[in-house]
Each structure stands twice: as structure tokens, then as C-alpha cells.
Amino acid sequence: MVKITYVEFGGTAHVVDVPVGENLMEGAVQNNVPGIDGDCGGNAACATCHCYVPAEWEGKTGTRTDTEDAMLELADSMMPNSRLACQIIASADLDGLVINMPETQH
Numbered sequence: 001m002v003k004i005t006y007v008e009f010g011g012t013a014h015v016v017d018v019p020v021g022e023n024l025m026e027g028a029v030q031n032n033v034p035g036i037d038g039d040c041g042g043n044a045a046c047a048t049c050h051c052y053v054p055a056e057w058e059g060k061t062g063t064r065t066d067t068e069d070a071m072l073e074l075a076d077s078m079m080p081n082s083r084l085a086c087q088i089i090a091s092a093d094l095d096g097l098v099i100n101m102p103e104t105q106h
């Protein structure tokens with residue numbers, strides 16, 4: 001298990017144990033984290049799992065694919081550190097990761 005902290009825009013934090021190999025959207029949905037809906041089931045087709053990854057973690061979460069980039073361009077509040085949680089796979093390297101959600105996701 002990997003400990004991931006999901007922080008709502010208002011500051012409420014949800015610490016969740018996500019199984020290694022599972023994407024962070026699934027970890028949030030299975031633990032009822034508000035603001036991460038995963039409407040497309042993890043297919044990078046809806047941006048309802050939009051999150052911000054702190055700069056110090058970007059190298060460990062991988063790079064955005066063209067598909068992810070295209071979907072994030074449609075999302076409100078896209079920033080250079082925007083990611084889709086469904087495209088980040090939990091690994092031991094991500095233990096302790098804190099991701100933040102944009103204001104539009106609540």
C-alpha cells in the first residue's frame with residue numbers, strides 16, 4: 001500500500017492507502033474522496049479526476065501523455081502541474097504524495 005493524501009480545494013485532507021499498481025483516481029473513488037469522481041472509469045476521457053502534483057513529485061508521477069494533455073486543456077484551472085489522477089499509478093516511489101484538487105472539483 002502507498003499512502004496518498006488528497007487535499008480538497010478548501011483544505012480538507014483525506015489520507016488513503018492505495019494498492020501498488022492501482023491508479024490514484026481509483027484509490028480516491030474507492031475511499032469516497034470528495035472531488036475525484038472518475039466519471040470515465042479511468043480512461044482519461046473526462047477530467048473529473050483533475051489534480052495538481054507538487055513540483056518535487058512530478059518526476060516520480062511520470063509525464064503526461066498527449067491524450068492526457070488534450071483532456072486537461074478542456075479542464076478548468078489547468079496549470080503546468082495538472083494531471084489526471086487516473087493516469088498516475090501508485091508505486092512505492094509515491095508513498096507520501098500529496099495531491100491538491102482545483103476549486104472547480106467539489
